[in-house]
Amino acid sequence: MTDAGTTNAATTNAATTNTARTHAATADAATTGYGTDPLDPASGLSGFGGADGSPRVSYLLRVNGVERPVNGAWIGESLLYVLRERLGLAGAKGGCDQGECGACSVQLDGQLTAACLVPAALAADSEIRTVEGLAADGTASDVQRALAGSGAVQCGYCVPGMAMAVHDLLERNHQPTELQAREALCGNLCRCTGYQGALAAVEAVARSRAEAAEAAEDAADAADDPDDGTGGAEQAAGAVVAAEAAQAAEAPVAEPVGQAVQDEYPVYADVEIPGQQQGEPENYDPLFGPMDGLGAEQQFTQPQAQPQYAYPGYAQAPQPEPYQAGYPQPGHPQPEYPGPGTPPEGAEPGVYVLPHQGTPQGMHQNTHAPEAGA
Amino acid sequence: MLPASLDEAVTALAASPAAVPVAGGTDLMGAVNAGLLRPMALIGLGRINELRGWQYQDGTAQLGAGLTHARMGRPDFAALMPALAEAARSAGPPQVRNAGTLGGNIVTADPAGDTLPVLAALEATVTLVGPEGGREVPVSHLLTGLDPMRGGELLGYVRVPLLHAPQVFLKATGRTGPSRAAASVALVLDPARRAVRCAVGAVAPVPLRPLEAEQWVSGCIDWDGDRAIDPAAAAAFGEYVAAACVPEPPQADPEGLEGGPAAAAVRLRRTVSVLARRALGRALK
Ligand SMILES: Cc1cc2nc3c(=O)[nH]c(=O)nc-3n(C[C@H](O)[C@H](O)[C@H](O)COP(=O)(O)OP(=O)(O)OC[C@H]3O[C@@H](n4cnc5c(N)ncnc54)[C@H](O)[C@@H]3O)c2cc1C
Ligand code: FES
Ligand code: FES
Numbered sequence: 152m153t154d155a156g157t158t159n160a161a162t163t164n165a166a167t168t169n170t171a172r173t174h175a176a177t178a179d180a181a182t183t184g185y186g187t188d189p190l191d192p193a194s195g196l197s198g199f200g201g202a203d204g205s206p207r208v209s210y211l212l213r214v215n216g217v218e219r220p221v222n223g224a225w226i227g228e229s230l231l232y233v234l235r236e237r238l239g240l241a242g243a244k245g246g247c248d249q250g251e252c253g254a255c256s257v258q259l260d261g262q263l264t265a266a267c268l269v270p271a272a273l274a275a276d277s278e279i280r281t282v283e284g285l286a287a288d289g290t291a292s293d294v295q296r297a298l299a300g301s302g303a304v305q306c307g308y309c310v311p312g313m314a315m316a317v318h319d320l321l322e323r324n325h326q327p328t329e330l331q332a333r334e335a336l337c338g339n340l341c342r343c344t345g346y347q348g349a350l351a352a353v354e355a356v357a358r359s360r361a362e363a364a365e366a367a368e369d370a371a372d373a374a375d376d377p378d379d380g381t382g383g384a385e386q387a388a389g390a391v392v393a394a395e396a397a398q399a400a401e402a403p404v405a406e407p408v409g410q411a412v413q414d415e416y417p418v419y420a421d422v423e424i425p426g427q428q429q430g431e432p433e434n435y436d437p438l439f440g441p442m443d444g445l446g447a448e449q450q451f452t453q454p455q456a457q458p459q460y461a462y463p464g465y466a467q468a469p470q471p472e473p474y475q476a477g478y479p480q481p482g483h484p485q486p487e488y489p490g491p492g493t494p495p496e497g498a499e500p501g502v503y504v505l506p507h508q509g510t511p512q513g514m515h516q517n518t519h520a521p522e523a524g525a
Numbered sequence: 526m527l528p529a530s531l532d533e534a535v536t537a538l539a540a541s542p543a544a545v546p547v548a549g550g551t552d553l554m555g556a557v558n559a560g561l562l563r564p565m566a567l568i569g570l571g572r573i574n575e576l577r578g579w580q581y582q583d584g585t586a587q588l589g590a591g592l593t594h595a596r597m598g599r600p601d602f603a604a605l606m607p608a609l610a611e612a613a614r615s616a617g618p619p620q621v622r623n624a625g626t627l628g629g630n631i632v633t634a635d636p637a638g639d640t641l642p643v644l645a646a647l648e649a650t651v652t653l654v655g656p657e658g659g660r661e662v663p664v665s666h667l668l669t670g671l672d673p674m675r676g677g678e679l680l681g682y683v684r685v686p687l688l689h690a691p692q693v694f695l696k697a698t699g700r701t702g703p704s705r706a707a708a709s710v711a712l713v714l715d716p717a718r719r720a721v722r723c724a725v726g727a728v729a730p731v732p733l734r735p736l737e738a739e740q741w742v743s744g745c746i747d748w749d750g751d752r753a754i755d756p757a758a759a760a761a762f763g764e765y766v767a768a769a770c771v772p773e774p775p776q777a778d779p780e781g782l783e784g785g786p787a788a789a790a791v792r793l794r795r796t797v798s799v800l801a802r803r804a805l806g807r808a809l810k
Contacts, residue, residue, distance in 0.1 A: 206565055226567055227557045248558035250551055250621050262595070265620040268554040270547055273527060273569035316619070337702045338618020 210275040214238065215284030221271065230274050231255040231266035234281060242282035242311045246340070253339035256312035256319075257281045263319040265338075282311040285318060294318050297355045303348030309341040313349055317356065326357055527569040531576060531654055531681055537568050539656045539677050544568045546679060548591060549624035551617070552633045576628070576681065587652075588683045590628025595619070597627065606685060608646070608692035608711050612639040615696050618703045628680045634668055634731070637705040641668060642726030643694055644683065645734060646711040652682040668731045690714040691808040695800045696726075708796045710766070712804040719748045721805070725770040725797055735769035738762060742805065752809050759809075763802030767794040 209222045212233065219238050229248070234240045234257070246252035248267045255266040258280040266281075285292040291299070294317045295310075304310050313336065320327055320335035327335065332353040336346065528534040538544055544566035547553050556562040570576065576591030579602075586605060594613040596602065603610035616622055616630070616639045630640045631651065644664045651667055652659050655678040664683070666672035674680070696709040709726040721743045724732040742762040746754050774790030 205563065227562075227564055229554055229558060249555045250617070253618065253620055256620055259624075262623040263620050264624045265551075267558060268549075268551050268621070268624060270550055270554060270557075270567055270569070273547060273550070273567060273571065276527070319619075335619060338620045 208272050210272055212238070212271065212275060212279060213277070214240065214279045215281060216278075224271065226270065226272050228271050229267045230257065230259075230269040230271040230279070233271035234266060234279075240281055240283055244308055244311055246308065251340070252309070252312075253316065254309055254312040256315040256339065258315065258319060263316060280315075282314055285314060292318070293359065294321070294352065294356050297352035297359075298349065301348045301351040301355060303341075303344055303346075303352050305343035309339055309343075313339045313341065317349070317353055320353065321356060321360070325360065327353060329354075526567070527572045529572050529574075531573055531679065534568055534570060534573060535654055535656060535677070535679055538679065541566050542676060546570055548626040548629040549593065549621075551621050551625040552629055552635070570626075570628070570679070581687070582684075585684050585686050588627060588685060590626060590631075590651075590680045590682060592627045594622035594625050594627075594630075598622065605687065606643075606647075606692065608643045608694040608713060609640060609685070611694040612643045612696075612709075612711070615639060615694075615703065621703075627683060631664065631667070631683070632674070632680055635705075636730050637709075637727040639694075639696065639706060639709060639726065642709055642711040642724040642732040643692075643713075644685070645724035645726075645732040646713045646722045647685050647688075647692075648722065649683050649685045651680055652684065653678045654681040655679070665731075665734075688713060688715050688717075690716050691810075693804040693807045695804050695807075697796050697800060708793060708800060710797065710800040710804045712801070712808050714752075714808050716748060716752075719743055719746075721746070721808075723766060723801065723804070725766065725801070728770055728793060728797060733770045735766045738765035738769055738801075741765065746809065754805065754809050756806075759802050759805050760798075762805055763798035763800075766801035767798035771797055 206226050207223045208226055209220065209224070212219050212221055212230075214234070221233055221237055224233060224237060228237075231243055231245055231248075234243055235245065243257055243266050244254035245267060246254035250265040250268045253265065256263055257266045258264070258278075259269060259274060260277045261280075285295060292314070295314050298304060298310055298314060298317070303313065316336050316339050320332065324331060324335075329350060332350055333346075336349055336353075339349075341349070526537060528537055534546070538546065545553065545562070545564040546568045548570045553562070553564075557564065570591055573591060576589035577593075577596075579586050579588045579592065581587070594616045597606075597613035598610055602613075613622065613627075616625060627640055630638045631644070634641070641664075645668070649664045650661045651664050652661055653667075653674055655675060659681060661684070662672045667674065690713070692711070692713040694709065694711045696706045698704045699707055706727040708728050710723065711726065711732075712721065712723045714721055721739050722734070723739050724734050726732045742754075742758065742765075745758045745762075746752055771790060771794045774794065775787045778785035778787040
């Protein structure tokens with residue numbers, strides 16, 4: 152490549168080679184048909200093949216601290232598909248299947264990723280955390296409550312992904328600036344709210360976590376102080392409360408999962424169980440499940456435990472019949488949700504009148520197109 | 526299947542040639558989800574630790590193909606290879622950068638691949654490892670198809686010279702926030718050779734090197750002094766680069782067709798010229 156002329160020649164060359172390669176690949180796929188010998192252990196991740204001859208595998212996924220078996224799944228299934236359709240965890244949403252929208256965000260070994268772009272079979276020895284794992288004891292996490300409270304939820308489709316992204320951000324950065332928050336949320340598209348609510352939620356949670364941590368520290372200091380006569384006991388009690396508050400404010404990861412999971416793992420109303428679902432129960436929020444964290448009472452019916460896993464919240468969902476699950480019958484009584492646009496009691500006025508500002512900005516200074524004539 | 530070493534992965538690929546290697550999956554799974562690709566077997570490269578870091582070897586850095594964009598964007602890496610770090614930071618949203626890798630970016634060879642112009646400007650080489658062992662190929666030969674990857678080969682490492690001089694990557698996109706480049710420019714200074722090396726990405730199927738413009742501008746720089754350049758020379762460099770990399774726009778758009786191919790080409794030329802001028806300015810600042 153010596154000048155524009157030769158570069159262009161090389162370019163054409165490359166283009167033709169690419170096409171040639173694609174054709175070869177297509178021809179390959181067509182002629183190889185059913186691929187390599189599935190019995191050969193060296194043949195990569197191939198299995199015995201499904202009815203259509205596509206390679207299938209079985210593996211264990213570790214989701215929110217629980218081992219979930221997946222049987223006979225095609226190797227090309229994305230983690231999003233397996234979570235939703237095979238494991239009944241419908242928290243992560245599918246928006247684009249191309250990594251663009253962020254609705255399917257989950258944490259994979261502590262890293263925020265788009266579940267639609269992860270081959271599920273290769274996530275078999277990773278720790279997967281989904282939006283269902285954010286809610287401790289069936290109570291929405293502080294981030295989820297803040298999102299709901301600050302007007303970041305309208306249609307709600309983006310919110311599970313948004314909640315994962317906010318959790319991820321606040322785990323790594325306890326006091327994000329607005330720019331950092333915008334950068335962290337730039338992969339989560341929301342078509343309704345204009346992002347101001349989500350940014351407000353980040354700020355609110357960062358503040359409340361900092362306050363809780365500070366209170367815990369103060370209280371701990373006071374409790375250490377032996378001279379402090381009568382107030383001591385009171386303050387010590389305060390310390391315990393504050394420490395608990397701080398702990399609760401932390402993301403719910405610290406607890407050893409094993410026992411807790413057996414006893415009090417949150418029940419997910421999202422679990423899709425064909426035949427059992429009679430529309431959505433009252434006070435059920437499609438995003439957060441039961442709304443008891445927001446003052447409503449938990450009234451949904453618990454899906455039946457599947458004895459083979461001895462685990463109440465999950466049920467190994469067989470493949471739902473297409474278009475049977477999740478759609479309420481006509482005339483089904485509509486649950487009463489707290490209106491998404493109305494401020495909850497005690498909310499600061501003014502939060503809801505912020506102008507919409509479009510997509511998150513300021514990703515990189517240099518990503519702005521140069522201004523005309525500059 | 527998840528091999529733990531590069532050798533294992535190569536053996537597995539040799540044993541089942543129909544298998545597809547997967548690094549971060551961000552390009553591959555998009556194609557699978559869209560029904561464009563139906564893999565018969567997968568070989569996950571995510572557990573090969575030797576590919577996930579980098580090391581130094583006589584004046585060069587050997588980068589593992591499994592380095593994620595998120596890892597490359599961190600400050601310790603940016604101190605070594607600022608332009609590559611900047612490209613990695615702008616390559617998509619966090620969800621994608623946490624998974625997407627350097628190797629995947631090169632093998633996909635998308636015209637808008639952000640690391641590609643940087644590697645072209647750095648004159649990086651890649652190590653391809655196959656059943657018969659490894660071979661080193663200049664990244665430009667790989668991308669242009671002069672020396673393509675052979676069946677059964679995996680991309681192991683990328684060797685990048687350590688120049689200890691300013692390096693800039695600038696990218697123009699259609700919107701704020703993460704998106705693919707409409708045009709990008711990588712520019713590195715090589716003070717030892719008194720050279721400026723520049724590559725323009727996303728305007729052609731492969732990154733383009735405007736060699737004449739590079740040569741001309743390196744003659745305009747006061748290498749022994751404060752490396753200053755006349756602003757007019759920098760602007761001329763921008764025009765030179767744009768003219769070399771974006772084909773001459775057609776005379777005018779057909780009647781009544783605003784924003785047609787002529788207008789688009791003019792705009793692209795202007796974009797590239799501004800990016801190149803700014804990149805030079807920042808490198809010499
Ligand atoms: C929403 C979104 C935005 C994006 N934005 C950008 C952007 O702004 N800039 C940009 O440059 N890219 C962008 N990308 C593309 C993508 O993230 C990058 O190209 C990434 O580097 C691909 O790496 P990967 O590890 O995910 O590759 P994979 O998808 O795992 O692999 C891609 C291809 O490379 C092959 N491969 C991977 N590693 C090896 C290896 N070591 N040896 C041999 N073959 C290998 C695979 O077989 C596959 O064919 C974006 C993607 C998405 C989904
Ligand atoms: S569905 Fe995964 S990012 Fe849109
Ligand atoms: S997409 Fe509707 S609330 Fe975000």
